[in-house]
Amino acid sequence: MPGTIHYSTTPFHDLHLALPKDIPPWKRIAQAKRASRDAAIPLEWRLHAHQVPQDRLNVIDVPVECGILTARELAMTEDDAVALVQKLVNREYSSYEVTLAFCKRAAIAQQLVNCLTEVFFERALEAAQRLDAEYAASDVTRGPLHGLPVSLKDCFHISGTDATIGYTALANQPTSHHEESEITRIMRESGAILFCKTNVPVALMAGETYNAIYGYTSNPYNRNLSSGGSSGGESALLALRGAPLGVGTDVGGSVRIPASFCGLYSLKPSFGRFPTYGLRDGLEGQEAVRNSVGPMARSLKAVELWSKAVVQSEPWISADHDCLPIPWRKVEVPQKLCFGILLDDRIVKPLPPVTRALLHTKAALEAAGHTVIEFCIVSRDEPLFIDSLKFALYRSAAAQLLGTTLARTQEPWPRGYAMLEAMVQKKILTTEELVNGPATVSDLWEAQAKRTEYAKRLQKAWTATKDRSGIGREMDALLMPCTPWPASPKYGFTYDNYTSLWNVLDYCATTVPVCNVSSVKDVKPEYQGRNEIEKKIWDDYSPEAVVGCPVSIQLVGRRLHEEYLLGVTKVCDGALRSVGGIPYWSDFKARKASEARC
Incomplete structure (x- = not known):
């Protein structure tokens, strides 16, 4: 391997032997796992204590400022995944040097926001070297992700690494080669270089990311805030450009929530479009609401690149019997579109930055010649129906x-x-359990029947929008919040209905970054919360506490319409860019030049 990388000589693997005898097992395991991960970061890639003061909340530009990466490496890591693949194919870059650059930047990201679980940089660099040698000899690319470093959420099985999903009980059980997740295999066959895994909440069951092994993953735009969950390690890493492309999972918003908190594009597909076989799931066997795998990235093109690569591998043939045999479809998006808009679900009204982002998007779409109409997901007399059904x-x-x-x-x-x-x-018991005893299979069947009835009602309402869309057909997508927050405070995430509804109904959805929080534009108005959850969210809101953070919106499309939704999302993103210029998070120079803009 070119060059020499120096690792700590501290015997981290013996750390547990020096701990007090009466320490509980979970703490012994957690300390050893953290130490092992930290030891995998070379000494040359470590930040000095004085470089990033504890009270520095926004650390998004530290990787550029710290001096660990060369100018060439910074250029690589600032580039988009699609452009990187093209440069790798054209031999402008080697996979080894690109992988090395992202390993460095991921190491910096870990030190800033605590986003990684498994670190296997040396293996990744060896794999990149082999790919470069193979390409030099054959002149044939490995696949559509040729040479591109890709990070995976902790729940994906990768040989030789743990998939703890936040439990100490699942640590020190490395995956064997034949146990790898299908997505892991597809990534390798598509040419990707896997180099790290990212942090999650315990059992993947929270809208923010923390556990007893690895601790809390903070938001790089403000380390007092959450990076979201359950793919929060992934979103924090991507926001800091520690990976050009990442993969998460979503059973209630776990791709979209972190993507929205960290200013990323993402896709939550309907179940069956991408393989889920071989994941370590927090609720193994739960099939009432199915988990889905989705990409996260800094551009919509990168999201589409990953999606095409996975579908083109034809995973329905041998990878996953739940995958639907739907090849990637080329769609034609009409010139004039209609968007539904939902500003408030009548349970928790979004905070001012989120409402401003929605209205800004509406104005941009209308300025581009598209129609935007109001759309409701529940009637006025049943706002809590979705919450109880979920x-x-x-x-x-x-x-x-x-x-x-x-x-x-x-x-x-x-x-x-x-x-x-x-x-x-x-x-405590739920109301149903107090009356009828613990939940039974019959209760689940009853809930699923209610879900089917509600899905039919929403489907009819969606279809009926053709009568008021102004384009002679139903609305093309629904524009709405991802969450009430631009990013929630640490340990403050309490509401996921804006995302989880679409898991219950199995619709597809994307996220789009729109603007950043402004202390001038997002002042707190007088508002009386309608319930305890809403009251707490609004009482805690202060624009100064979230200023500068990205604000994102969600676009929802019909079930199994991923290709069309991506096309519609591209139109929406283009409309936003045409009225707001280049988004401030797109690169270091543009960010510095446009921080005050929306």
């Missing part, structure tokens, strides 16, 4: 499964999981 579908045996797994290493219940803990200990 709980009935998700609840199965979640609490008991968490409790059993945590108990294996005496790990305490995570902060924010109090309700599930109380359910396990029988301190």
